[in-house]
Amino acid sequence: MSDQPSAAEEIMDGVYRALRAHGYADVTMQDIADECSKSKSLLHYHYDTKEDLLVAFLDYVITDSEARIRAHADEPPIERLAGFVGWFVFEADAVDREAFHIALLELRTQGPFNERIREQLVRSDRLLRGTVADILESGIENGTFREVDVEETAALVVATLDGARTRQITLTGGDGDGAGDRDEADGAGDGDEADGAGDSDEADADGDGATAEGGDATAVDDLPEPTYTRRVAEATLQRIVAPLLADGVALPSLEDGIAAMSRDDETE
Amino acid sequence: MSDQPSAAEEIMDGVYRALRAHGYADVTMQDIADECSKSKSLLHYHYDTKEDLLVAFLDYVITDSEARIRAHADEPPIERLAGFVGWFVFEADAVDREAFHIALLELRTQGPFNERIREQLVRSDRLLRGTVADILESGIENGTFREVDVEETAALVVATLDGARTRQITLTGGDGDGAGDRDEADGAGDGDEADGAGDSDEADADGDGATAEGGDATAVDDLPEPTYTRRVAEATLQRIVAPLLADGVALPSLEDGIAAMSRDDETE
Structure with missing residues (x-):
């Protein structure tokens, strides 16, 4: 961003902070x-409407991503690909970034029901897959990469990195310092007063109280270390x-890839 | 499920259908x-509370997944792994299944803010990664697989398949036949009356109106064909x-993997 942010930039920055603090469902124009x-x-x-503003915000975020990707377009394909992978790494203390992506994930759940949001999500998907495809084609042309199925590889890379991000941000609890610390209650149970004895054991289909630990699954780390994305x-x-x-x-190295993208201003 | 469903099973089936129809945020006990x-x-x-019921429902769904996984535990490791991969394939007409997973994705966005939901999500993650790890260890032992980093491979496979599923269900619009056809409005813009002229162009950070098509990204299919997950x-x-x-x-083949899991009752 420039030294003198425009009114639109100030508003978008406000949306970013408000989404982080309140989430998509609860955030208000106020x-x-x-x-x-x-x-x-x-x-x-x-x-x-709030919808207009959030669609404009998605447009802003994606346009910013386009600019960041374009800024690296002349670098060697292998460096660009490592940078793309590194871009999706969230460190364990990235609470603001996680909180923002939780709000984006809430917005993404509206995709099937809201055509304007879905249009932006599809645009983002084409940008991400198109970027990987562009890197691969450049690298095949200059001898960096073997001949590969470019479309398939792009879909695989984007799905993998997005999946790791979604798992990290949804499986990580708040530590009172941001992500898990929204300004308002989360709304679960809204409108339903307690009026009976809870007995969630009834939901155990086969009555054996089996858990992952007690089943056939091999013991694995509680969560991938050091973070899911890394x-x-x-x-x-x-x-x-x-x-x-x-x-x-x-x-x-992954560190090289992470360093390549973090030299940009961190806005996503 | 048995021929005579228990009251708990009937309730869980009701949660499943209500989540599909209304989504997590809007669904009520009624x-x-x-x-x-x-x-x-x-x-x-x-x-x-609604929260108690939804946590019990998550417990039920995960317990059901455990049972389905356990039912295949004695099959050859390579068949189990192909079945695991095939389990995540959503065909283009799987609108009910997509609608259910959109509601689950909404629930997942509550992970950082709700410890009881997060506990179930972590349990599900350990089940999925633990299952892949168990398959790999069995296969290394019996000579099917090379010596590989089991934890890393399990995290990679689960993130990849989950990411493809999230992208497919969020990028696919309703066709009036289920997924995109919730019973109520989606709530975007709630509480915000129209009172001014919209101008979302202000959100274009650099003013060039760049889109994925106009930028440096290579042209790719609108969405991966035939579906993102496949x-x-x-x-x-x-x-x-x-x-x-x-x-x-x-x-x-992937078809073999899909067939292996679809022989079970489809409840997820």
Whole structure:
């Protein structure tokens, strides 16, 4: 962003902070106005409804991602691919970033029901898969990568990194310092007063109280270490990217990939 | 399920149908009562709050998954692994299953804020990764697989398949026949009356109106064909599973994997 943010940039920054604090379902135009120090009536002058503003925000976030990707377009394909993988790594203390992506995930659950949101999600998907496809095609052309199925590889890489991110942000609890610490109650149980004895044991279908620990599954770490995204990103480089490389091409480290993208301003 | 479903099973089936129809955020105890032909007061006798009932439902779904996984525990490891991959394939017409998983995804977004929901999500994650780890360890022991990093491979496979599923269900619109056809409005814009001129163009950070098509990204299919999950599951077998195989072990087809799991009752 420039030194003098425009009114639109200030509003989008307010949406970002308000989504982090309140989540998609509960955030109001007033919350957003408070976060960007604008009046609610000014917001309504530009955006009729909360939906309009959130669709505009998705557009803003995706446009920002396009710009960040474009800024790396002239770098060597293998560095671009490692940077793409590293972009999806969330460290354990990235609570603000996790909180923002939880709000985005809430927005994504509206995709099937809201065509304008879905249009932005499809645009984002095409940007991400298209970026990996572009990197692969450039790298095949200049001899970095073997001939591979570009569309399939792009879908595989994007699904893998997105899946790791979704699992990390949903499985990680709040520590009172951001992600798990929304300003309002989460609404579970709203409108339903307690009026009876709970007995959730009835839900155990076969009555044996089996848990993952008691079943046939092998004991695994509570969560992948050090984080879900870092573990899966490392595996993505070793298992998916390494076999794409032409003979003699070296695989960059994940740290190199993370460093490449974090040199940009962190806005996502 | 047995021929004579228990009251608990009937209630859980009602939760399943109510979540599909209304989503997590909007579903009420009354909706669930209507779907299972019980009184709301009976539901409250067993479950104090909507949260109690939804946590019990998650427990029920995961326990059901445990039972389904256990039913295949004696099959050859490579068949089990192909079955696990095939389990995550959603065909294009799987609208009920997609609608259910959208509701589950909404529930998952509550993970950071609700410890009881998060406990169930962590249990599910350990079940899934533990199952892949168990398959890999059995297969390494009997010579089906090479020596591989079991924990890393399990995290990679689960993240990949989950990511493909999340992308498919969020990027696919309703066709008036289920998934995109909830009984109530989605709530976007609630409480915000239209009172001004919308101008979402202000959100275009750099003012060039760039889209994925106009940027540097290579043109890719609108969505992976025939579905996101099928494309990524196929890639998972070819790119992630095939390199694990010991010499002379044949890779099953994705169709074999899909058939293995669909012989069970489809409850998830």
